[in-house]
Amino acid sequence: MLIELLEKIFPTLNDRSSRQEVKNRLKLVLAHDRSDLTPQMIESMRREILEVVSKYVDLDADAMDFALENTSRVTSLVANLPILRVKPEFYTVKGMSEETPVEDLPEISIDESAIGDLQETSDLRNENS
Amino acid sequence: MGRVIVITSGKGGVGKTTTTANIGMALAQRNRKVVVVDADFGLRNLDLLLGLENRVVYTAVDVLSGQCRLEQALVKDKRRGNLVLLPAAQNRTKDSVNPAQMRQLISALAKVFDYVLVDSPAGIEMGFQNAIAAATEAIVVTTPEISAVRDADRVIGLLEANNIKKSGLIINRIRPKMVAVNDMMSVDDVTEILAIPLLGVVPDDEKVIVSTNKGEPLVLSGTPTQAGTAFENIARRLDGEKVEFLDLTVKDDLLSKIKNFFTKSI
Ligand SMILES: Nc1ncnc2c1ncn2[C@@H]1O[C@H](COP(=O)(O)OP(=O)(O)OP(=O)(O)O)[C@@H](O)[C@H]1O
Ligand SMILES: [Mg+2]
Numbered sequence: 001m002l003i004e005l006l007e008k009i010f011p012t013l014n015d016r017s018s019r020q021e022v023k024n025r026l027k028l029v030l031a032h033d034r035s036d037l038t039p040q041m042i043e044s045m046r047r048e049i050l051e052v053v054s055k056y057v058d059l060d061a062d063a064m065d066f067a068l069e070n071t072s073r074v075t076s077l078v079a080n081l082p083i084l085r086v087k088p089e090f091y092t093v094k095g096m097s098e099e100t101p102v103e104d105l106p107e108i109s110i111d112e113s114a115i116g117d118l119q120e121t122s123d124l125r126n127e128n129s
Numbered sequence: 130m131g132r133v134i135v136i137t138s139g140k141g142g143v144g145k146t147t148t149t150a151n152i153g154m155a156l157a158q159r160n161r162k163v164v165v166v167d168a169d170f171g172l173r174n175l176d177l178l179l180g181l182e183n184r185v186v187y188t189a190v191d192v193l194s195g196q197c198r199l200e201q202a203l204v205k206d207k208r209r210g211n212l213v214l215l216p217a218a219q220n221r222t223k224d225s226v227n228p229a230q231m232r233q234l235i236s237a238l239a240k241v242f243d244y245v246l247v248d249s250p251a252g253i254e255m256g257f258q259n260a261i262a263a264a265t266e267a268i269v270v271t272t273p274e275i276s277a278v279r280d281a282d283r284v285i286g287l288l289e290a291n292n293i294k295k296s297g298l299i300i301n302r303i304r305p306k307m308v309a310v311n312d313m314m315s316v317d318d319v320t321e322i323l324a325i326p327l328l329g330v331v332p333d334d335e336k337v338i339v340s341t342n343k344g345e346p347l348v349l350s351g352t353p354t355q356a357g358t359a360f361e362n363i364a365r366r367l368d369g370e371k372v373e374f375l376d377l378t379v380k381d382d383l384l385s386k387i388k389n390f391f392t393k394s395i
Binding site: 020022026033 | 282285286315
């Protein structure tokens with residue numbers, strides 16, 4: 001138990017080791033080396049992608065992350081764009097707009113005896129087919 | 130047709146020539162017919178590591194210019210007659226040879242030898258292009274240091290681009306004690322980053338320098354050394370044998386000491 005505890009404690013200490021540091025630096029530099037993308041290209045990609053995404057949603061500018069990553073010699077562009085909210089004009093379910101007065105809405109009535117009828121008929125149809 | 134394998138690294142001084150000499154000798158000890166080709170024109174070293182420097186008469190450049198026949202330029206190792214060296218010219222630059230000429234030379238050698246090992250110069254310019262021109266396989270040598278790994282990565286990309294599909298990785302000069310205290314990348318770290326199959330791991334070993342002084346590859350020495358065994362294992366793997374990797378992890382690092390302390394006291 002003590003040993004497990006030690007092993008749990010040690011990796012967190014090790015994270016600041018020069019070994020971990022060199023691995024992180026290497027991964028970053030190789031992601032760039034391998035992709036053949038210039039910093040300028042990455043920057044304009046970042047700007048254009050943000051432009052497109054921002055048309056639809058508000059982004060959390062402080063928490064955004066945009067980086068090249070590389071595993072097994074495949075480079076990926078990893079963007080983490082936290083969405084604060086969808087822009088109102090793109091709401092799929094529109095909120096009830098205030099201009100429509102409640103009086104103008106058609107009355108809704110209910111026929112208690114017919115509840116469930118529709119489901120029954122559609123069930124029958126399904127069985128027959 | 131023999132196998133044509135280029136030993137390359139990108140970064141200089143990581144152990145290409147040491148690797149070529151030792152693997153060449155180890156394969157010869159396994160009774161393979163081996164030629165080691167020094168493709169480091171202008172900065173030849175392979176003759177020194179093999180202790181053959183005094184017997185070099187002609188070089189690859191002399192063969193290409195028609196000064197001598199190919200077999201006249203080949204230096205036979207006295208200790209192992211089935212190992213020969215094709216020396217590079219020392220007084221010429223890397224531009225005195227081109228890839229087409231290298232292909233010609235090497236295809237002639239591949240007809241006769243089981244293994245043609247080409248010791249590449251550092252860099253990725255003409256000398257490197259010459260060295261890889263005729264190769265169908267590659268051994269990429271690196272050390273567990275950031276600049277060496279980055280250069281190795283670049284070279285791996287270039288090998289792929291040049292249609293050399295089969296590459297093995299050698300991690301040289303690993304220092305287990307430093308790995309244990311997290312001050313050096315481990316074998317797994319480097320292999321994971323470079324993402325090509327691991328062919329072998331060679332520890333940092335003072336005996337390498339002693340063997341260079343004597344012009345006698347480590348695999349020849351009567352008493353086994355860690356680095357020598359590592360090179361022998363690499364040769365066996367290259368030759369198709371399945372050999373376990375040496376366990377180079379340090380057992381008496383701090384963590385295990387603490388572990389031991391607690392296990393004992395419980
Ligand atoms: N495993 C090792 N342990 C200790 N020293 C080593 C080891 N491998 C290589 N060396 C030393 O490192 C130096 C460079 O080795 P070597 O000449 O083989 O490298 P190289 O890659 O061929 O260099 P270059 O790029 O100049 O051709 C030599 O002094 C050699 O003795
Ligand atoms: Mg060399």
